[in-house]
Each structure stands twice: as structure tokens, then as C-alpha cells.
Amino acid sequence: MTYSSKFSLALYRKMVLIRQFEERVKYLFLEGVMPGTIHQSQGQEAVPVGVCAALKEGDVITGTHRPHGQAIARGLTVESMMHELFGKADGCCRGKGGSMHMGDLERGMLPAIAIVGGGVPIATGIALAFRLRKEPRVAVCFTGDGGVNEGAFHEGVNMGAIWSLPVVYVIENNLYAASTPVSQAVKLKKLSDRAGGYGIPGVTIDGNDVLAVYETAHEAVTRARDGGGPTLIDAVTYRITGHSRRDPCNYQPEEERKEALQREPIRRFAERLLAEGLATQAQLDEIHLAVDAEIEDAVESAKAAPDPKPEDALDDVFA
Amino acid sequence: MAQMTIAEALREALREEMIRDERVFCIGEDIGIRGGWGGAFTVTLGLEKVARERVIDTPISENGLFGVALGAAIMGLRPVADVQYGDFLFNAMDQVANHIAKIRYMSGGKIKVPLVMRAPVGATGRGAQHAQNLEATFLTIPGIKIVCPATAYDAKGLLKAAIRDDSPVLMFEHKLLYGSKGARSESGAVDASSDIPDEDYVVSIGKGIVRREGADVTIVGTLLMMHLALQAADRLAQEGISAEVIDPRSLVPFDWELLEESVRKTSRLVVVAEGPKTGGIGSEIAATVSERMMDYLTAPIQRVASPDIPVPFSPVMENFYRPDVDRICGAARKTIGD
Structure with missing residues (x-):
């Protein structure tokens, strides 16, 4: 498949926006000005960007405890996210969610589900609602390689399968559940082989190739929308940062990490765009500058935004 | 007006709400299987005739x-999800405690969760894993309303109120109160049937009721314990003790106003609850009343509850486990100074 320059640059911009957002957040965190903890997704950008490019307005995703990339890919503004990370009253979850519950249903993403595997039945239920209301919408569930070993994954995927619901299960497989290698947690070589146990299609793909992710997701989302039921996509990627704050990743072998840096998705896509004449270096540089400015604006605005009142904590328990 | 059991009243509530609002659907295990029994206690029997696709x-x-x-509720449908036995809520605990109870809060109030959960409770000759009263467990999880109907009238009215509520509501139902018939009937069942009005009605969540007026001691209990409290009040009356029986009907939110009014009048309180005594409903009620009303009390509050053990099987031991009329009467006499 060949894609237009406009489409390709939009994908590129989203990936850069995620990378730079994560890097800026890491810096703010290390500076000590940002509260809480963070799980970051540097290196994994192609998975959410490729998948979300295949979605339409009205489709809904569920995210994980590592949700910043998923949220940006789905279309949350970095401003509303940065405000949330600073715990501000006008963050996307009004300061009640924070990093691990990033999301905004109005923009097609449920507040992220930070219990591993917990989003799988919920995404299945979102798809059930679409089915019962006969709406041509699709739910996409992001989970990790750790998520596939939770009971909730089994129960949720099985129900999506038996009812042929419009849902796509995406494993953002960064090869490590916190520090535990996937090879130590699953006997299968390919996580997509799990799909056979549910009677649905499954595919393992290069999750660092944004166009491969897009094409696979597009096929799966189209099938789901057309009544063909769920697909399990195992998108293999790599986390080139720690699991959470200040994690030095001593469990990732040096050679493996070096190799992973060679195939990290942003540089790879840039090389491809330049080689195919879909972008000039000047265009790519311009994107980086514009993204940095957008993030800097978000940081300044978040720092200046008002905190919630302590007693606001008492609101929003019940409707 | 028609006489109905709790199982019939719940079924009628579901039928009427499914007809009134096509967003309402039932989801559970064995609830609409052709040739099945309509859930473990017949509540959903025949509802598939209203709408096959809405009995899942x-x-x-x-x-x-x-x-x-939960996913369906977030998208605006109004599911009624049930477990066959309350004990199985522990299988569902991640979704209930971490997601259903919290997602509205985590969203900063942007999401509504109009979800009803139904769970049968009570020791009924089934041993330790089909028997627990889990009400107190869920008191510690903010974000879920809890209702406990003791009569068919309340069962129908509370279920309708729960279905129309925009927050998660967990309804505990007692197996000995259902009035399930035929092969699904329960030995030792207590009649909780009521006259059910023909017209639509709801029972407000968070509103208790005085089941029997009295002057000397307040006895509070829900579900089966409410019925035993009434039997105890009859017996105490023969001894010249006038007991007031309060049925809170909801545990979250709790009708403190009604209970406080009663305790101001009687100055004595007995809390009856099936389930382990430690950290039980009685503990919370007793603590709150002590905190707010010490000056009104003329005797220590008495808790009647089960021992801190799993539910035993043998009828002899199960009867020992379940609070009974004798123990309720004994506790009431103790507050008066027998």
C-alpha cells in the first residue's frame, strides 16, 4: 500500500507528539515538580498511533496503566493531559484520575484502566452496547503482554468471541510485564496463538512499523464493524524507557536494548518517508519544533492552572 | 393489587422496566436458557418473552x-447483572470494587454508571461457599449503593428505583425470603410476600421504615433478620417489653435520621445482622450511634451477629451460626437490665 504525504505526516506527527510528551513529562517528574508516578511508552508509539488511525469518530478505546500514548493517539489534547498530570481542577479527569486513569470519553477514550487486564471485559461490554443499539461503532481494547495472563482477559475475549461483538483486542506487547520477560510468562512463541483458543482470528505483527499496525488494525476494525467479530492483534514493540519512574531497566539485556533502539518506530518511519519522497527533512524538523512548542504551552498553562479545592474530593462518587 | 412473593415481585419489576425502557437488559448465568429455571431462584423466568436479545x-x-x-452501562444502557449466589461476587471483585465503584470518580464525574447488581445471600443448608452475607464487605467500597429488601413490596420498589438510578446499586436478596416455588423452593423459608399495587411505584433508595412501633428498645435489621426481629418483638411484648423494629432497607446511603429518631425515643439499641460479628453491619451502626448519640443511650448497644467462622453445613451448626429470635430477645432484655 502507498499512502499520501498528508496521511503519513499525520501519523509521524502523532508519534513525535507522544515521544516528546513522554520525554518532557519524564523531565518534569525528575525535576520534582510533577506529583505521582508515571508509566511511560517511549518506543511503543507506533502501536496506538497505527491502531487509532483506523478508528472513526464514535469508536471507543480502553487504555492501560501506560496510557499516555494511547490517549494522544486517540485525540486527547496534550493540554488537558498535562493539566491532569499536574492534578489540576481542569485536567481531563478534573484531577481525580492522574497518569494511570488518563482518558476522556467525549474524545473516545475511557479513563484508562490501571488494573492489568481489567479493561478487557469492559471493552467487550462497550461493544455489546453498540450491538444492542445497532450502532456501527467499534471498541478497541489495549492491553499488554502481562494482561494476557489475567483471568479477565480470558473471560472478556471469550464473551467477545461467542457473541461476535465489534471489538478488537490489541496487545501492546513490549516484551516485559514490569520486569518479567514475556518468554518467562507464556509458553507460546506468539501471543496471537491465544486467539485460536477463542475461535477468532489472531495475528502477530511488527508493532514498530506504524503502517503495518495501521493496515492490520484497519482490517480488524472493518471486520468488527461489518459484523465479523473480534480480532486479537499482538503488536510486538519495545519499551526504551523504564517501567515506571527511575527504573534503570537492568533486566533488559544490553544487546537487546541496542538492537531495539535500531528499530525504534519514529526514526524508522522518518527514514522511510524520506526514502519514498513523502517528506523532506525540513518538513520533519518543522514537525518536531511545532510539537515542542505545543507541549511547552501545555506545561506553562498546567503550571499556572488552579488546583482543585481539597473538598472537591468529596464530589463525583455518585451521579 | 395482587399478592406476590419476592421472586415474583422482582420478576415483575424487571418485566415492567424492560418494557418501559429499552435500555434495560438482564445479564447473568442461566437466566434465560430455554428449559432452564430463570436464574438460580427463578427471578428472570420468562423474561426472554419481553425481548429475547435483552436477557443475556x-x-x-x-x-x-x-x-x-459495566462497559454497557458506561455507554448508556441500564444492565441488571446478577450472580447465582452472592459468594460468587468474590469472583467478580476486581470489576465491582476497582472499576464499577470507581470509574465515575476517576473520570471526574464525567461518566455515569447506571448498573444494577443482584446477589442472593444467607445461610441455607449449602455449606460455606453458597451462604455468606456480604453486605458489610461492600460497605467499605465507596461508590456503590446497597439495598436489602425484606418484603416483596420493597423488592419491587427498590429494584425499580435501582434501575432508574444513574449510579451502581447492589441489591442483596435473601434466599429464605424469595418464595421461590416448585423445585427451587427453600426449606425454612419465611413468607415475605406482599400486596403489590397495580400502578407503578418506587421505594426511594436511602429511606428506611419503622416496621413496628415501640417505646423501650430499638431493634434494627434487614432481610431475614428484619423478620426475626419482628418475631422477637412479638415475644418481648408478652413480657411487657415494647420493641420498635427499624428496617433501614438501604445500607448505602443509610437512613440515620430514622434510626436516630427511634433511639432518641427508646434510648436502647440492638443491631441484628447475619454474618460475622467482627467488622459487620452492626459494628458500623453501633459505632455511628455511639459517636452521635451517647447522651441518649441508657445501656450499651448490643450486636447480635454470627460467630467469626465460615458458614457450617450441619443444620444443627447452621442454626447456631444464624442469629435467632432467642438471641435477639436476650440482647433486648440485656439493654433493659433483666
């Missing part, structure tokens, strides 16, 4: 089905 039988996947119900 799931695999044995409690955590999964409560998560599925």
Missing part, C-alpha cells in the same frame, strides 16, 4: 460479566 446468558465468568455490564 453468559458463560460462567462472573468477573467478565460484571465488566461487560
Whole structure:
């Protein structure tokens, strides 16, 4: 498949926006000005960007405890996210969610589900609602390689399968559940082989190739929308940062990490765009500058935004 | 007006709400299987005739089905999800406690979760894993309303109120009060049937009721314990003790106003609850009343509850486990100074 320059640059911009957002957040965190903890997704950008490019307005995703990339890919503004990370009253979850519950249903993403595997039945239920209301919408569930070993994954995927619901299960497989290698947690070589146990299609793909992710997701989302039921996509990627704050990743072998840096998705896509004449270096540089400015604006605005009142904590328990 | 059991009244509430609002659907295990029994206690029997696609039988996947119900509720449907036995809520605990109870809060109030959960409770000759009263467990999880109907009238009215509520509501139902018939009838059942009005009505969540007026001691209890409290009040009356029986009907929110009014009048309180005494409903009620009303009390508050043990099987031991009329009467006499 060949894609237009406009489409390709939009994908590129989203990936850069995620990378730079994560890097800026890491810096703010290390500076000590940002509260809480963070799980970051540097290196994994192609998975959410490729998948979300295949979605339409009205489709809904569920995210994980590592949700910043998923949220940006789905279309949350970095401003509303940065405000949330600073715990501000006008963050996307009004300061009640924070990093691990990033999301905004109005923009097609449920507040992220930070219990591993917990989003799988919920995404299945979102798809059930679409089915019962006969709406041509699709739910996409992001989970990790750790998520596939939770009971909730089994129960949720099985129900999506038996009812042929419009849902796509995406494993953002960064090869490590916190520090535990996937090879130590699953006997299968390919996580997509799990799909056979549910009677649905499954595919393992290069999750660092944004166009491969897009094409696979597009096929799966189209099938789901057309009544063909769920697909399990195992998108293999790599986390080139720690699991959470200040994690030095001593469990990732040096050679493996070096190799992973060679195939990290942003540089790879840039090389491809330049080689195919879909972008000039000047265009790519311009994107980086514009993204940095957008993030800097978000940081300044978040720092200046008002905190919630302590007693606001008492609101929003019940409707 | 028609006389109905709790099982019939719940079924009628579901039928009427499914007809009134096509967003309402039932989801659970064995609830609408052709040739089945309409859920473990017949509540959903025949509801598939209202709308086949809105009575959804799931695999044995409690955590999964409560998560599925949550996803549907978030998107604006109004699911009624049930477990066959309350004990199985522990299988669903991640979805119930971490997601259903919290997602509205985590969203900063942007999401509504109009989800009803139904769970049968009570020791009924089934041993330790089909028997627990889990009400107190859920008191510690903010974000879920809890209702406990003791009569068919309340069962129908509370279920309708729960279905129309925009927050998660967990309804505990007592197996000995259902009035399930035929092969699904329960030995030792207590008649909780009521005259049910023909017209639509709801019972407000958070509103208790005085079941019997009295002057000397207040006895508070829900579900089966409310019925035993009434029997105890009859017996105490023969001894010249006038007991007031309060049925809170909801545990979250709790009708403190009604209870406080009663305690101001009687100055004595007995709290009856089936389930382990430690950390039980009685503990919370006793603590709150002590905190707010010490000056009104003329005797220590008495808790009548089960021992801190799993529910035993042998009828002899199960009867020992379940609070009974004798123990309620004994506790009431103790507050008066026998």
C-alpha cells in the first residue's frame, strides 16, 4: 500500500507528539515538580498511533496503566493531559484520575484502566452496547503482554468471541510485564496463538512499523464493524524507557536494548518517508519544533492552572 | 393489587422496566436458557418473552460479566447483572470494587454508571461457599449503593428505583425470603410476600421504615433478620417489653435520621445482622450511634451477629451460626437490665 504525504505526516506527527510528551513529562517528574508516578511508552508509539488511525469518530478505546500514548493517539489534547498530570481542577479527569486513569470519553477514550487486564471485559461490554443499539461503532481494547495472563482477559475475549461483538483486542506487547520477560510468562512463541483458543482470528505483527499496525488494525476494525467479530492483534514493540519512574531497566539485556533502539518506530518511519519522497527533512524538523512548542504551552498553562479545592474530593462518587 | 412473593415481585419489576425502557437488559448465568429455571431462584423466568436479545446468558465468568455490564452501562444502557449466589461476587471483585465503584470518580464525574447488581445471600443448608452475607464487605467500597429488601413490596420498589438510578446499586436478596416455588423452593423459608399495587411505584433508595412501633428498645435489621426481629418483638411484648423494629432497607446511603429518631425515643439499641460479628453491619451502626448519640443511650448497644467462622453445613451448626429470635430477645432484655 502507498499512502499520501498528508496521511503519513499525520501519523509521524502523532508519534513525535507522544515521544516528546513522554520525554518532557519524564523531565518534569525528575525535576520534582510533577506529583505521582508515571508509566511511560517511549518506543511503543507506533502501536496506538497505527491502531487509532483506523478508528472513526464514535469508536471507543480502553487504555492501560501506560496510557499516555494511547490517549494522544486517540485525540486527547496534550493540554488537558498535562493539566491532569499536574492534578489540576481542569485536567481531563478534573484531577481525580492522574497518569494511570488518563482518558476522556467525549474524545473516545475511557479513563484508562490501571488494573492489568481489567479493561478487557469492559471493552467487550462497550461493544455489546453498540450491538444492542445497532450502532456501527467499534471498541478497541489495549492491553499488554502481562494482561494476557489475567483471568479477565480470558473471560472478556471469550464473551467477545461467542457473541461476535465489534471489538478488537490489541496487545501492546513490549516484551516485559514490569520486569518479567514475556518468554518467562507464556509458553507460546506468539501471543496471537491465544486467539485460536477463542475461535477468532489472531495475528502477530511488527508493532514498530506504524503502517503495518495501521493496515492490520484497519482490517480488524472493518471486520468488527461489518459484523465479523473480534480480532486479537499482538503488536510486538519495545519499551526504551523504564517501567515506571527511575527504573534503570537492568533486566533488559544490553544487546537487546541496542538492537531495539535500531528499530525504534519514529526514526524508522522518518527514514522511510524520506526514502519514498513523502517528506523532506525540513518538513520533519518543522514537525518536531511545532510539537515542542505545543507541549511547552501545555506545561506553562498546567503550571499556572488552579488546583482543585481539597473538598472537591468529596464530589463525583455518585451521579 | 395482587399478592406476590419476592421472586415474583422482582420478576415483575424487571418485566415492567424492560418494557418501559429499552435500555434495560438482564445479564447473568442461566437466566434465560430455554428449559432452564430463570436464574438460580427463578427471578428472570420468562423474561426472554419481553425481548429475547435483552436477557443475556453468559458463560460462567462472573468477573467478565460484571465488566461487560459495566462497559454497557458506561455507554448508556441500564444492565441488571446478577450472580447465582452472592459468594460468587468474590469472583467478580476486581470489576465491582476497582472499576464499577470507581470509574465515575476517576473520570471526574464525567461518566455515569447506571448498573444494577443482584446477589442472593444467607445461610441455607449449602455449606460455606453458597451462604455468606456480604453486605458489610461492600460497605467499605465507596461508590456503590446497597439495598436489602425484606418484603416483596420493597423488592419491587427498590429494584425499580435501582434501575432508574444513574449510579451502581447492589441489591442483596435473601434466599429464605424469595418464595421461590416448585423445585427451587427453600426449606425454612419465611413468607415475605406482599400486596403489590397495580400502578407503578418506587421505594426511594436511602429511606428506611419503622416496621413496628415501640417505646423501650430499638431493634434494627434487614432481610431475614428484619423478620426475626419482628418475631422477637412479638415475644418481648408478652413480657411487657415494647420493641420498635427499624428496617433501614438501604445500607448505602443509610437512613440515620430514622434510626436516630427511634433511639432518641427508646434510648436502647440492638443491631441484628447475619454474618460475622467482627467488622459487620452492626459494628458500623453501633459505632455511628455511639459517636452521635451517647447522651441518649441508657445501656450499651448490643450486636447480635454470627460467630467469626465460615458458614457450617450441619443444620444443627447452621442454626447456631444464624442469629435467632432467642438471641435477639436476650440482647433486648440485656439493654433493659433483666
